[in-house]
Amino acid sequence: MNDTTTQVPESGPRYDFTAAEPKWQAAWAGRACFRVEDVPTDGKPKYYVLEMFPYPSGKIHMGHVRNYTLGDVVARYKRARGYSVMHPMGWDAFGLPAENAARERGIHPAKWTFDNIAAMRTELQRMGLSLEWEREFATCQPEYYCHQQKLFLDFLQAGLVERKESWVNWDPVDNTVLANEQVIDGKGWRSGAPVEKKQLSQWFFSITQYAPELLDALDHLDRWPERVRLMQANWIGRSEGAKVTFALAGSTETVEVYTTRPDTLFGMSFLAIAPEHPLAAAAVAHDAQAAEFVAECRSRGTSEVTIEAGEKLGYDTGLRVEHPFIEGATYPVWIANFVLMEYGTGAIFGCPAHDQRDLDFARKYGLDVTPVVLPPAADPASFSLGKDAYTGPGTAFNSGFLDGLDVDASKRAAIEKLESLGVGKGLTNWRLRDWGVSRQRYWGCPIPVIHCGACGTVPVPDDQLPVRLPEDVTFDRPGNPLDHHPTWKLVDCPSCGKPARRETDTFDTFVDSSWYFARYCSPKADVPLVKAAVDHWMPVDQYIGGIEHAILHLLYSRFFTRAMKDTGHVSVEEPFAGLFTQGMVNHESYRAPDNRWLYPEEIEKHADGSVTMRDTGQPVTVGRVEAMSKSRRNTIDPGAIIARYGADTARWFILSDNPPERDMEWTESGAAGAFRFTQRIYRLAEALDGIPAEIMPDAFGPAGRTLRRATHRCIAAVTESLENFTYNVAVARLYELANAITDGERATPEAGLAWARREAVEALARLSSPMMPHLAEEIYARLYPDSSHLVAELSWPEADRALLVSETVTIAVQVMGKLRGTIEVAPNAPADVVLAAAEADPNVAKALEGKRIVKRVHVPNRIVNFVVAG
RNA sequence: GCCCGCCUGGCGGAAUGGUAGACGCAGCGGACUUAAAAUCCGCAGUUGGAAACGACGUACCGGUUCGAGUCCGGUGGUGGGCACCA
Numbered sequence: 030m031n032d033t034t035t036q037v038p039e040s041g042p043r044y045d046f047t048a049a050e051p052k053w054q055a056a057w058a059g060r061a062c063f064r065v066e067d068v069p070t071d072g073k074p075k076y077y078v079l080e081m082f083p084y085p086s087g088k089i090h091m092g093h094v095r096n097y098t099l100g101d102v103v104a105r106y107k108r109a110r111g112y113s114v115m116h117p118m119g120w121d122a123f124g125l126p127a128e129n130a131a132r133e134r135g136i137h138p139a140k141w142t143f144d145n146i147a148a149m150r151t152e153l154q155r156m157g158l159s160l161e162w163e164r165e166f167a168t169c170q171p172e173y174y175c176h177q178q179k180l181f182l183d184f185l186q187a188g189l190v191e192r193k194e195s196w197v198n199w200d201p202v203d204n205t206v207l208a209n210e211q212v213i214d215g216k217g218w219r220s221g222a223p224v225e226k227k228q229l230s231q232w233f234f235s236i237t238q239y240a241p242e243l244l245d246a247l248d249h250l251d252r253w254p255e256r257v258r259l260m261q262a263n264w265i266g267r268s269e270g271a272k273v274t275f276a277l278a279g280s281t282e283t284v285e286v287y288t289t290r291p292d293t294l295f296g297m298s299f300l301a302i303a304p305e306h307p308l309a310a311a312a313v314a315h316d317a318q319a320a321e322f323v324a325e326c327r328s329r330g331t332s333e334v335t336i337e338a339g340e341k342l343g344y345d346t347g348l349r350v351e352h353p354f355i356e357g358a359t360y361p362v363w364i365a366n367f368v369l370m371e372y373g374t375g376a377i378f379g380c381p382a383h384d385q386r387d388l389d390f391a392r393k394y395g396l397d398v399t400p401v402v403l404p405p406a407a408d409p410a411s412f413s414l415g416k417d418a419y420t421g422p423g424t425a426f427n428s429g430f431l432d433g434l435d436v437d438a439s440k441r442a443a444i445e446k447l448e449s450l451g452v453g454k455g456l457t458n459w460r461l462r463d464w465g466v467s468r469q470r471y472w473g474c475p476i477p478v479i480h481c482g483a484c485g486t487v488p489v490p491d492d493q494l495p496v497r498l499p500e501d502v503t504f505d506r507p508g509n510p511l512d513h514h515p516t517w518k519l520v521d522c523p524s525c526g527k528p529a530r531r532e533t534d535t536f537d538t539f540v541d542s543s544w545y546f547a548r549y550c551s552p553k554a555d556v557p558l559v560k561a562a563v564d565h566w567m568p569v570d571q572y573i574g575g576i577e578h579a580i581l582h583l584l585y586s587r588f589f590t591r592a593m594k595d596t597g598h599v600s601v602e603e604p605f606a607g608l609f610t611q612g613m614v615n616h617e618s619y620r621a622p623d624n625r626w627l628y629p630e631e632i633e634k635h636a637d638g639s640v641t642m643r644d645t646g647q648p649v650t651v652g653r654v655e656a657m658s659k660s661r662r663n664t665i666d667p668g669a670i671i672a673r674y675g676a677d678t679a680r681w682f683i684l685s686d687n688p689p690e691r692d693m694e695w696t697e698s699g700a701a702g703a704f705r706f707t708q709r710i711y712r713l714a715e716a717l718d719g720i721p722a723e724i725m726p727d728a729f730g731p732a733g734r735t736l737r738r739a740t741h742r743c744i745a746a747v748t749e750s751l752e753n754f755t756y757n758v759a760v761a762r763l764y765e766l767a768n769a770i771t772d773g774e775r776a777t778p779e780a781g782l783a784w785a786r787r788e789a790v791e792a793l794a795r796l797s798s799p800m801m802p803h804l805a806e807e808i809y810a811r812l813y814p815d816s817s818h819l820v821a822e823l824s825w826p827e828a829d830r831a832l833l834v835s836e837t838v839t840i841a842v843q844v845m846g847k848l849r850g851t852i853e854v855a856p857n858a859p860a861d862v863v864l865a866a867a868e869a870d871p872n873v874a875k876a877l878e879g880k881r882i883v884k885r886v887h888v889p890n891r892i893v894n895f896v897v898a899g
Numbered sequence: 900g901c902c903c904g905c906c907u908g909g910c911g912g913a914a915u916g917g918u919a920g921a922c923g924c925a926g927c928g929g930a931c932u933u934a935a936a937a938u939c940c941g942c943a944g945u946u947g948g949a950a951a952c953g954a955c956g957u958a959c960c961g962g963u964u965c966g967a968g969u970c971c972g973g974u975g976g977u978g979g980g981c982a983c984c985a
Contacts, residue, residue, distance in 0.1 A: 259903060260980055268984075288985060301985090341983080367983040377985045385900080386983055460984055579980080685923070687911050694911075698924060705937090706923090712938090758913070761922035768922090771939090841918040846966045848918055872952080886965050892917045896965050 044711035046675030046803065053806045053819075054157055062821045063104075063159045065115050067551045067562040076112035077566050078104040079546055081574030081582070084121045085145040085167070089152045091614035091657060091683070091695055092575065094667045098680045098800075099611055099689055099756070100573045101158045105799040106751050108159070109825040115566055117549040118153065118160045120146050122169035123538045127472045131504045138472040139500070142169055152668055156676045157802050159821065164552045168541035169472070173548065175495030176557035177540065178477040182488050183596040185478075189235050192486060195465060196305070196370075199227035204508035205469045206231075220507075226327055231467040232476055232534070236588045240265055240459045242602075243587055252607035254690070257579045264580050266460025271444050273378065273453040275300060275350040278359045284308060284350060287373030287458055291447065292439035295428035296380040296401035298391060300350050301343065301365035303375040309364045312346045319344055319364065326366045341390045342366040353452045354429060365390065373458055381418065388418040401428045402436060464585065466537040471502055471510040473535030481522035481529035490523050496531070509533055542582055543589035546572075546604055558598045572605040579610065609754060612692040614683070618652035618663040626662040629697070654694050665695050677801035678704040684800050685760040706764070707804055710797070713770050714790050714808040720783045722813075730779030732772075734836070739769035740789040741832035747796045748825070760800070766793050787812065795826050842867040843894040844876040852893075860887045867893040 057063065069075070080100035083093055104116040120142075127138035146167060153160070166173050184190045198207040202220035206229065217224055236243075244265045247258045270289035277283065284300065302308050304326040313320040322344040348362040360378075367386055368377055381391035382400040391398055402423040403409050409426050425431040425439045434442055447453030467476065475496040477489040489496055499517045502510040511517060511533040522529035544557075550566040551559035574582075583605070590604040619627040621642060633643045640649040657664045670679045682703035686693050729737060743766040750759035770789045773782060791812055798805035798820045805820045837853045840863060850870040854863055864885055867873055873895075880897035887893050 256904065256979085263902065263981055266981085266984070270985080286985085290985080365983095367985095369984065372984045379985090384985070386985075389983095458984080460981090576979090685911095691911095696911090696924075699911085702924060709938090755913095757911085758922085761913070764922050839918080843917085843966070846917095846964095851918065884965060886917095888917060888966095892966080894917080894965050 043715065044708055044804065044807065046677065046707070049807045050155070050157060050676055050803045053803045054154065056806070056819060057159070057821055060819065060822070062819065063108075063114075063116060063161045064163065065113055065161065067554075067559060068565055069113055071113060073111060073113035075115070075566060076107045076571075077115045077569045078107065078571050079117070079549070079569045079573070081572070081578060082119045082121050082542070082545060083149065084124060084126075085142055085149055086126065087145040087148060089149055089667050091616075091665055091667055093153075094156065094679055095611055095614055095683050095689070095693075096573060096575070097153065097156060097158050098683055099609070100571075101156075101160075101680075101802075102684065102751065102756060102799040103571050103573070104159050105802060105821070106825070108821070109799075109823065111824060114159075115164075115549070116158075116160055117164035117552075118158075118162065119165050119545060119549070120167035120169075121538065121542050121545075122146065122167035123473045123535075123541055125470065125472070128470060128504065131472075135504075137500070139169065142167070142472075152671075155668075155671055156680065159802070164549050166545075166548070166552050168474070168538075168545060171495045171497050173545075174474040174541070176548070177474050177536070177544070178489070178494050178496060179491065180544065180557050180593065180596070180598070181536075181540075182477060182491070183598070184234065184592050185488060187592070187596050189238065189592050189595070191233050191235060191463075192230055193233055193463075194228050195231055195233070196226050197229050197231070197465075199225045199229075201225055202507060206467070229467075231465050233463040233465050234588065234592070236464045236585075237459060237461055239588055239591050240267070240461050242591070243461075243584065246587075246603060250603065250606075250608070253605075254608065254610055257576070257583065257608060257610060260579045261584055264461065264584065268458045268460070270456060270458060271440075271447060271453050272374065272456045273353060273447060275353065275378070275452075277362075278349040278351055284362070284376050285374040286376045286378050287456065288378060290380065290383060290440070291443035291453070292425060292428075292431060292434075292436055293380040293383045293401050294352070294354060294378070294443060295425075295431065296382045296399045297352065297360055297378050298381055298387075298397040298399065299361050299363055299379040301363045301368050301377050301379055301390070303368040303370040304364055304366065305370040306364075306368075306375045308348070308362070308376075309346075312348070312364065316346070319346060322364060326364075340366075341386065341393055343390060343394055345394075353447060353450060361396075363390075363394075371462065372460070382414050383418055383420055385418045385420070388414065388416075392416075399427060401425060401431075464537075464539075464588070466540055467534040468537055469509040469512070469533075470535050471498070471504075473538060474541060475511070476532045476534050476536060478532045479520055479522060479529045480532065481525060481527065483527055484522055484524040484529075487522055487524045487529070493523070511535070539581060539585050540589075543585045544593065546586070547590070547593065547599060558593070560598070560600075563599045563601075567599060567601045568604055568606045571607045571609065573609045573611060575613070576610040583608070609690070611689050612687075613656050614695050615654045615692055616657050616663040616665055616695045617654050618661045620650040620652060622647050622650075626660070628662045629665065657695075670700060674700060674704045675707070675803070677804045678707055681706065681760070681797075681801050684756045687757055689754060689756055706767070707801065710767055710790075710793055711804065711808065713767065713774075714794070714811050716774060717783070717787055717790060717812065720787070722787060723784055726781035726784055729781040729785060732776035732779055733781045733785040736769055736773040736782070736785045736789055738832050738835070739766055740785070740792045741828045743769075744792055744796060744826050744828040745833055748828070751799065756800070759796075763793060763797050766796075792826055795820055795823065838890045840867070840890065841892045842870055842873050843892065844873065844880075845897060846894060847876075849873045849876045856890060860889075863887055863889075863893060867895075 078100055080096045104114050108114045122142050127142050130136050130141045131138050168174065200207050200217035200220050200222055202222040203217060207217055207224060244262060244267055247262055250258060268289055270287060271291040273286045273288060275284045275286060304323045309323055313323055343363040343365040346362045346364060349359040350362055352358040379387040379390065381388040381396065381398040383402055398414055400412055400414060402419060403412055403426045404419060404421060404423045422436055425434045431439045431442055444455045475498060477494060477496045479487045479489060481487050499514055502514055504510060518531040518533050520529055520531050546569050547558050547563050547567060551562040586604045590599060591602050593599045594602055619632050621627050627649060631643055632640055632649050634640050640651055641647060642649055667679060678700065682700045685703060686699055743762050746762040747759045766789060770786060773786050776782060794805045794808035809820045834856055838856050839851050839853055841848055842850045842852060850872040852866045852870055854866055864887060877895060877897060882895050883898045884896035
């Protein structure tokens with residue numbers, strides 16, 4: 030079904046969400062249901078729920094709806110469980126789109142951003158989220174970034190920040206640094222100009238200082254998805270090996286190499302250095318061919334095509350190095366395109382027999398291949414290598430003093446020898462690089478330093494913070510508007526007073542999001558963080574967001590928290606005790622006969638399954654279910670859904686379809702089904718209108734007992750599902766309860782049944798309140814017009830344990846593991862009674878006929894299995 | 900290439916080693932209605948059978964177990980992360 034066939038009935042819904050939703054939102058706000066203190070004194074246990082804050086693009090999308098609904102379920106549930114819950118919201122407000130809007134449409138980034146924030150705040154408020162808006166801030170406000178500058182200066186003083194030269198992707202047309210993702214086929218994503226590699230002086234956070242603990246602490250993040258921990262571990266990339274110093278033959282100079290396989294040193298046949306290696310620079314100086322080769326590597330370096338092809342290119346410098354163990358042996362030094370300057374020492378020793386890249390290289394340039402690790406059961410006399418290097422376990426041979434040792438022992442012995450000879454040592458290496466944070470952009474947090482010709486780099490003194498962005502900037506030419514500003518960068522040196530120049534780079538926006546979670550604890554404070562507040566609320570107990578942030582944002586935040594601890598701002602090391610990564614919201618895509626993408630509103634679905642264009646009737650091709658994107662036109666606007674069905678329906682459907690960590694498909698029919706359910710449970714409450722609330726009867730009839738058991742089982746099951754993040758199962762249990770209430774409505778009237786129905790409807794409303802908070806209030810108010818409490822203020826329902834036990838249990842009876850019947854017995858009936866009943870079942874008896882029972886398995890209240898022979 | 904998930908009806912999915920397919924969506928049959936919408940009732944893995952009931956069935960092959968969607972080993976498919984990382 031689609032937009033036209035699924036209309037709200039003409040007569041209007043009985044539950045009028047258009048009136049109810051704003052009413053209850055106002056009620057929550059009026060009674061400050063979601064307010065907490067920075068430093069509470071109520072003695073309640075704290076719970077900090079946070080969803081990744083949005084970038085203010087202008088409109089919320091379905092991913093936001095899913096993210097914030099999931100967080101709101103947690104927040105509302107935990108509040109009902111007696112926790113004092115902090116649930117704040119804000120804006121990740123710096124970034125390139127605002128500058129693009131300025132360049133393309135002449136709107137100032139600040140205006141664009143704040144207009145978007147206003148629009149999105151309204152949309153989020155319509156969702157009925159239990160947010161504490163009093164803590165709201167945007168990272169582009171000086172009241173926020175002022176403190177970020179202060180943190181940076183503290184980090185600088187603590188030695189956690191450094192300025193160093195680094196190779197960057199430089200767009201020569203836009204005059205800016207490009208992130209790796211912004212380089213497409215070696216060209217700038219906006220300008221299309223070939224990207225150059227350029228060395229620039231940039232600011233770096235020394236995240237590598239924390240590499241060991243960032244890795245080790247992952248083991249203790251037991252409420253993080255295993256997948257995310259693994260991705261981070263791979264990203265940090267610890268590797269054990271050795272540093273080896275090679276002497277250049279006929280010279281006093283040396284080359285250092287990092288290797289994880291010191292056991293294969295006897296299999297060496299060459300040494301290779303990166304094109305950017307200092308030794309390569311020296312070769313270039315007096316060798317035109319070397320210069321040509323290095324230049325070629327540089328131009329091809331960023332091309333993904335080259336990397337994909339994996340073609341190994343090299344140039345023999347003519348230099349030779351001496352072997353650390355073999356007296357008199359020397360090996361050629363090559364410049365090779367597959368050696369990376371950024372990893373290890375920018376130089377490797379090549380052992381072709383036991384490394385695939387080295388083997389490819391050796392085969393191409395005719396270098397020696399000497400095996401030194403003998404696979405188990407291989408013959409040393411005949412073992413040789415073809416196209417594949419041998420990297421498995423084995424025994425060292427052709428290796429002098431290492432002969433006969435297994436790989437691990439051989440590694441240890443080689444390192445010991447290197448150390449005793451003074452030409453190497455064991456070393457742990459990391460894949461993680463320092464975090465470059467300089468961006469040549471306007472719409473970001475200014476880096477608070479001043480460059481002075483006499484004093485060097487001088488921090489901006491505290492009393493001059495914040496360094497504010499100038500508002501009068503122009504975007505009429507490429508490059509950094511801060512740099513173009515006529516006066517902003519011209520300042521006096523705070524140290525010597527002479528004319529100096531402000532840093533015109535701004536921070537990577539990942540910096541803004543690396544500490545916002547801590548700022549929420551004391552968002553108005555005139556220091557970055559109030560210790561008492563962050564010590565109370567941190568860490569975030571449940572953080573929720575997309576898997577796309579599994580590495581960078583989460584790793585940077587973990588680093589930042591450690592850095593803030595080491596500079597005395599917080600006491601915790603880990604920012605997020607619990608992490609939940611949600612799946613994406615996908616939708617079908619549609620194409621017209623001319624292959625043009627169509628919006629969902631432009632198509633019509635028919636009963637026979639065909640799909641046509643609404644205006645012309647032409648056939649439509651239904652494409653894959655994939656991520657909503659503007660270019661594929663398969664987006665669904667949450668605002669339109671909320672206007673048609675209400676926020677509760679949107680929230681309910683987005684929770685009901687599948688487990689929250691998986692990708693889901695937004696379907697019109699599913700949303701319509703969710704809407705029908707909201708109407709249905711309202712009717713269940715309405716059906717009690719004429720029936721006065723009475724006191725609980727002493728006894729119930731059979732229908733009443735059945736319904737009460739369904740109610741209390743539902744309480745237990747929904748509670749468990751909410752604890753486990755299996756919200757789709759919680760939804761299913763609530764549907765079951767609704768079905769049970771319908772059965773109760775239809776049952777022959779009996780004493781107490783009305784009471785049981787009222788109990789069930791109340792439970793249904795309260796158990797669904799984390800998901801559908803407005804409807805829950807509406808139903809509760811209908812059941813208890815005189816109540817002085819909102820559902821948002823009530824504690825969570827408790828299941829009566831006595832009612833969780835059935836009056837009878839159904840036991841499956843198997844013969845040889847195959848189901849042959851079921852029997853009804855009293856709970857915990859003794860084994861002999863159960864077995865006798867099982868054998869008496871006609872169908873079971875038939876299966877047992879003529880057989881001898883060898884074994885009787887009885888699992889109380891569950892199953893009986895007869896093992897037979899003959 | 901390395902590392903890690905996942906694979907259950909038409910669809911999304913449920914199932915502490917114990918009756919596979921809860922619940923929803925889509926579908927079919929029926930009630931109500933002048934009619935439609937809405938609502939309600941019923942059916943529904945495949946297959947044989949009028950039915951009772953039976954056979955098969957959680958990607959495939961094998962193992963452990965009285966009993967396997969679930970645990971173990973292998974194969975295939977699929978998705979993701981990293982990627983000349985020495």
